[in-house]
Structures are given as structure tokens and as C-alpha cells.
Amino acid sequence: MEPIRQVHNDNRKEQIVKQWLEQRTKWRLFPTPKFFFTDFHINLLGEGGRENYIGDLEIKWLKSGSDSPAIFPFNKLQQMVIAPPYADSPEIFHRVLIRYNNATAVIPVKELARLIPEKHTRRDTNETDMVVKIYSADFAKYLRPLVIPEP
Numbered sequence: 001m002e003p004i005r006q007v008h009n010d011n012r013k014e015q016i017v018k019q020w021l022e023q024r025t026k027w028r029l030f031p032t033p034k035f036f037f038t039d040f041h042i043n044l045l046g047e048g049g050r051e052n053y054i055g056d057l058e059i060k061w062l063k064s065g066s067d068s069p070a071i072f073p074f075n076k077l078q079q080m081v082i083a084p085p086y087a088d089s090p091e092i093f094h095r096v097l098i099r100y101n102n103a104t105a106v107i108p109v110k111e112l113a114r115l116i117p118e119k120h121t122r123r124d125t126n127e128t129d130m131v132v133k134i135y136s137a138d139f140a141k142y143l144r145p146l147v148i149p150e151p
Contacts (some may be wrong), residue, residue, distance in 0.1 A: 012151050013061045014039050020148045037079035055085050055094045066100040066136040074117040074130040080109045105143045
């Protein structure tokens with residue numbers, strides 16, 4: 001068994017996504033501590049410089065197209081589902097951003113909560129985990145033909 005690791009390239013890709021989103025939305029993203037279950041806290045920018053927390057964001061960067069399923073760790077999904085932000089607005093929820101090489105999807109975690117986990121063995125390490133497979137066709141309303149550029 002090997003320890004949890006975070007590689008430098010992950011951080012670089014997170015910063016690319018952060019800049020890309022902040023240029024295209026009214027969001028300001030704040031990095032979470034290392035090994036937190038999400039990558040960013042999201043604040044929605046409002047009038048007069050006001051900001052409101054609207055949930056967290058986890059980023060999944062894929063080199064494949066949206067016709068391939070995104071494999072997402074079930075334990076991370078569980079953490080996001082059982083730790084929802086406390087709010088009285090339907091706009092406040094956690095999200096997963098999937099960066100494909102031909103599109104981008106930002107999916108509410110509550111939509112992913114219905115997925116059934118399955119056992120998955122990584123080819124490179126032979127490590128077995130429980131994952132959910134996210135098929136973009138099942139979440140087509142969240143898929144946009146916008147591509148976040150490769151670093």
C-alpha cells in the first residue's frame with residue numbers, strides 16, 4: 001500500500017482551471033488545504049464587492065474525450081455527499097468539474113450521488129478501489145463544448 005500523494009502537475013492543472021473559470025464566471029475560487037476532499041471553495045461574486053459561498057469544487061482532468069467515461073473515486077464522492085454546505089438556497093451545492101479534451105462538464109454532486117460504485121483496478125499500480133463511472137451522455141445538460149487548454 002502506498003501513501004496518498006499529490007503530484008505537482010495536479011496543482012498546475014488546478015490553477016489553469018481556476019483561472020479559466022474565474023475569467024468566464026462570477027466565481028472566485030479559494031484553494032482548500034492539501035488532502036482536503038475538494039480542490040476549491042467557490043464564492044459567487046455579487047454587487048458591491050459582496051461574495052457568497054456556494055459550495056466546493058473538485059476537478060477531474062482527463063486526456064480523453066467526452067465519449068469515454070470519467071472514473072471518479074467513490075470515497076471522494078461519499079465525502080462530498082455527506083458534507084453538503086448548509087444553506088437555504090438551491091444555488092449552494094458541491095460540484096465536480098470534468099475537463100475532457102473536447103468539452104467541460106460541471107456536475108452537481110447531488111446528481112452523481114445516484115451512481116452505483118464498482119470495483120476498479122488501476123493498470124499502472126494494480127491498486128483496487130471503488131469508483132463510479134461518469135458517462136457524459138447521462139449528464140449531457142451539464143456538458144459544454146468548451147475546452148480548458150492543456151498546460
